[in-house]
Amino acid sequence: MLYAFLCLILAFATAATAWLALLAVLGWRPCVRQSPVSAFSAASDRDRTGGCFFAVVIPAHDEESGIARTVQAALAMEYPADEFRVLVVADNCTDGTAQAASGAGATVLVRSDAARRGKGYALRFAFDALLGGAHGCAGCSCVSLPRVDAVVVLDADTVPDAGLLREFAAGLQAGNHVMQAEYGILNPDAAPLTWWLHVGNVMENILFYEGKMRLGLPAVLRGNGMCFSAAVLRAHPWRAFSITEDTEYTLELLRAGVGVRYMPQTQVLAESPVTVEQLRMQRLRWASGNAGISRREALVLMRQGLAERQAALFDAGWSMLTGSRPLMLLTVLLPLAAGVLLHSGFITAWSMCLLAVQAAMVVAGTVSAGLTRRRVLWTLYLPVVVYELVYATVRGLLGINRTVWQRTKRV
Numbered sequence: 569m570l571y572a573f574l575c576l577i578l579a580f581a582t583a584a585t586a587w588l589a590l591l592a593v594l595g596w597r598p599c600v601r602q603s604p605v606s607a608f609s610a611a612s613d614r615d616r617t618g619g620c621f622f623a624v625v626i627p628a629h630d631e632e633s634g635i636a637r638t639v640q641a642a643l644a645m646e647y648p649a650d651e652f653r654v655l656v657v658a659d660n661c662t663d664g665t666a667q668a669a670s671g672a673g674a675t676v677l678v679r680s681d682a683a684r685r686g687k688g689y690a691l692r693f694a695f696d697a698l699l700g701g702a703h704g705c706a707g708c709s710c711v712s713l714p715r716v717d718a719v720v721v722l723d724a725d726t727v728p729d730a731g732l733l734r735e736f737a738a739g740l741q742a743g744n745h746v747m748q749a750e751y752g753i754l755n756p757d758a759a760p761l762t763w764w765l766h767v768g769n770v771m772e773n774i775l776f777y778e779g780k781m782r783l784g785l786p787a788v789l790r791g792n793g794m795c796f797s798a799a800v801l802r803a804h805p806w807r808a809f810s811i812t813e814d815t816e817y818t819l820e821l822l823r824a825g826v827g828v829r830y831m832p833q834t835q836v837l838a839e840s841p842v843t844v845e846q847l848r849m850q851r852l853r854w855a856s857g858n859a860g861i862s863r864r865e866a867l868v869l870m871r872q873g874l875a876e877r878q879a880a881l882f883d884a885g886w887s888m889l890t891g892s893r894p895l896m897l898l899t900v901l902l903p904l905a906a907g908v909l910l911h912s913g914f915i916t917a918w919s920m921c922l923l924a925v926q927a928a929m930v931v932a933g934t935v936s937a938g939l940t941r942r943r944v945l946w947t948l949y950l951p952v953v954v955y956e957l958v959y960a961t962v963r964g965l966l967g968i969n970r971t972v973w974q975r976t977k978r979v
């Protein structure tokens with residue numbers, strides 16, 4: 569019975585690893601682009617330099633120390649100044665976030681609602697203010713803008729690519745209503761931990777999302793660097809208020825036939841945790857949220873995709889089961905340990921083969937991220953990072969949740 573169970577786990581791990589390896593082969597490139605080239609190079613000069621009015625929304629909770637930098641970086645984007653506005657939602661703040669954002673040049677919306685806390689509520693508040701009655705927000709004061717063609721969402725610790733709005737404008741002109749920019753690490757060389765988190769992020773961007781893009785499959789919203797046309801927000805008002813509000817809204821859009829276009833030619837950079845304590849706070853929150861929505865939605869989406877012959881729906885469910893690298897590692901390490909203890913050469917060999925493929929993907933991601941002498945030395949820190957990520961994944965699977973929008977401590 570145990571042997572059959574181990575074989576079942578390894579069968580799943582084999583299918584998942586093979587799928588991830590295929591995406592890695594399709595998406596891999598030897599180094600991260602420093603000066604991305606537009607995928608919409610055929611667009612007219614007007615399309616590439618303006619033509620769409622953007623509202624750049626930055627939800628912020630107690631971000632007084634860093635919000636000015638983000639606002640200034642957003643205002644410095646290479647796009648006509650009269651065709652975008654930066655808005656900061658100071659959500660349930662207990663510090664001077666609103667004053668700092670206003671002083672940096674942003675329009676500030678102050679939200680105070682202790683009963684409804686979280687990024688999802690902050691986004692709903694901003695969208696209601698921008699789009700008026702489309703979201704049915706009683707008593708919400710609207711922001712006076714000439715028009716709103718699209719809304720871009722940035723996190724409060726983010727530095728956007730200078731060409732972000734230009735690329736989103738070109739994408740909108742090309743018919744994409746929902747887009748996700750590449751999400752990168754702002755401080756990859758701050759510490760060994762941030763370097764390995766950068767490698768993991770590169771693996772997700774290049775070896776996962778770019779591979780899916782080449783197969784014509786949609787991406788998943790990542791909470792930062794998101795772009796929505798006003799038409800989509802009016803047709804599908806924001807109702808995502810969980811920890812995983814970005815994934816929740818992605819699924820709502822997919823079920824309505826609206827896919828997310830991945831935009832590797834532009835990016836947003838956000839600060840990564842530097843210490844283990846910061847990492848635990850962030851990853852426990854993410855892991856618990858992702859585990860919860862995966863339990864509810866993964867198999868449902870796969871069945872729905874098969875029934876409706878919708879590859880995007882099936883892929884969304886399958887990606888929920890296979891997209892977590894720590895979880896995929898667990899599906900190999902547990903049978904490997906059992907195979908060694910049971911003296912099963914077959915189980916051990918099978919597990920070792922899968923482990924080798926997963927290790928090869930880590931090597932590919934490391935090469936794509938770029939190597940220096942110091943980064944090679946930081947390889948010794950990898951076991952600590954793996955342990956922390958697996959630890960967070962296990963706690964998430966066990967349902968040890970964190971449901972409050974809490975700012976990750978930064979140094």
